Amino acid sequence: MKTLIIIPAYNEALNIEKTVKDVKENTDFDYVVINDCSKDNTKEICEKNHFNLLSLPVNYGLTSVVQLGMKYAYQNNYDVVIQFDGDGQHQAKFLKKLVKEIEDGNDVAIGSRFVTEKKPFTARMLGSRLISFAIKLTTWKTIKDPTSGMRAYNRKAIEYFIKNASLTPEPDTLVYLLKKKLKIKEVQVEMKDREFGESYLNPIKSAQYMINMLFSIIFIRWATKK
Amino acid sequence: MSLTLRILLIIISVISFILCVMRIKQSKLKIENSVVWMTGSILLILMSIFVDAVDWVSKKLGFMAPVNFVFLSVIIFLLIQTFINNIKMSLLNEKIKDLNHYIALQENKNKKEEK
Numbered sequence A: 001m002k003t004l005i006i007i008p009a010y011n012e013a014l015n016i017e018k019t020v021k022d023v024k025e026n027t028d029f030d031y032v033v034i035n036d037c038s039k040d041n042t043k044e045i046c047e048k049n050h051f052n053l054l055s056l057p058v059n060y061g062l063t064s065v066v067q068l069g070m071k072y073a074y075q076n077n078y079d080v081v082i083q084f085d086g087d088g089q090h091q092a093k094f095l096k097k098l099v100k101e102i103e104d105g106n107d108v109a110i111g112s113r114f115v116t117e118k119k120p121f122t123a124r125m126l127g128s129r130l131i132s133f134a135i136k137l138t139t140w141k142t143i144k145d146p147t148s149g150m151r152a153y154n155r156k157a158i159e160y161f162i163k164n165a166s167l168t169p170e171p172d173t174l175v176y177l178l179k180k181k182l183k184i185k186e187v188q189v190e191m192k193d194r195e196f197g198e199s200y201l202n203p204i205k206s207a208q209y210m211i212n213m214l215f216s217i218i219f220i221r222w223a224t225k226k
Numbered sequence B: 001m002s003l004t005l006r007i008l009l010i011i012i013s014v015i016s017f018i019l020c021v022m023r024i025k026q027s028k029l030k031i032e033n034s035v036v037w038m039t040g041s042i043l044l045i046l047m048s049i050f051v052d053a054v055d056w057v058s059k060k061l062g063f064m065a066p067v068n069f070v071f072l073s074v075i076i077f078l079l080i081q082t083f084i085n086n087i088k089m090s091l092l093n094e095k096i097k098d099l100n101h102y103i104a105l106q107e108n109k110n111k112k113e114e115k
Helices: A014-024 A044-048 A062-075 A092-103 A121-139 A155-161 A171-179 A204-224 B004-024 B029-048 B049-059 B065-114
Strands: A001-011 A030-035 A053-055 A080-083 A108-112 A149-155 A184-187
Touching: A001 A062, A001 A092, A014 A030, A014 A044, A014 A092, A014 A184, A030 A044, A044 A053, A044 B049, A053 A062, A053 A080, A053 A149, A062 A080, A062 A092, A062 A155, A062 A184, A062 B065, A080 A092, A080 A155, A092 A149, A092 B004, A108 A171, A121 A171, A121 A204, A149 A155, A171 A184, A171 A204, A204 B049, B004 B029, B049 B065
Parallel strands: A001 A030, A001 A080, A030 A053, A108 A184
Antiparallel strands: A080 A149, A108 A149
């Protein structure tokens, strides 16, 4: 299957080379780096190394980046899209497992930290538990790691992203796709802690994120028609 | 309604009406957008002139004082306006996002053709 790896990059000058190297060495899939108008020299580094690059002129956030990746994949007739973080937390060696699940007839495969491993009791994981519970409540399906950013989508899921601009690379979209009767499978992967650069999330943003997700799942995505 | 309030309302509506017209002449405001403000200010003027009508309606609707009715209508008017603005902003947001995507895709295509 023709597979594309989307690597979102925002101020990832220190990580991006290593990430792309990891992807090139451990998989034989195509990739595209999407630079969300970084303030550092991410763009220059990508151009210097001749990476396949989509560079946005205006910063618009992760949702827009993933949607652009979906458009690119759709226009170039890819069958599978994998979302892969450019900050060095994800490891490319697990991607083949995700694609295998898609080949076996699943529509979405999530690289999950907690299929066989236990979820730790930290503040961060409390949020993850809450979202898992909301998903369980609305769809009766269990997603153990809903916030994982490593996901593979098949053509059917890509088409939903093209048709509906409100779909984000977040857990509430999983609810939408489950309501549309797509099959979602979780695969055990390991993730590293980030080495350089800052994460998108601070306490206030995390709280905001949680509220947005719960509202979206309960008030909007729950009522999705098949 | 007290006389001072009536005068105040009239002054505010006349000023907003004149501002609207001036802005259109300077072409800083689209005519479609100004219609709402002009009708709003005309309604406010009418309300402050025909106090008896306002009194009658507010009594029928069970308001304690006619002035409350005037305020409520203004608040509802403003709420609707902000809501409409919000929708328009979201639409603009989507359009800019599409343009943003288009530029990035086009740049990528051009680079590939150069090679």
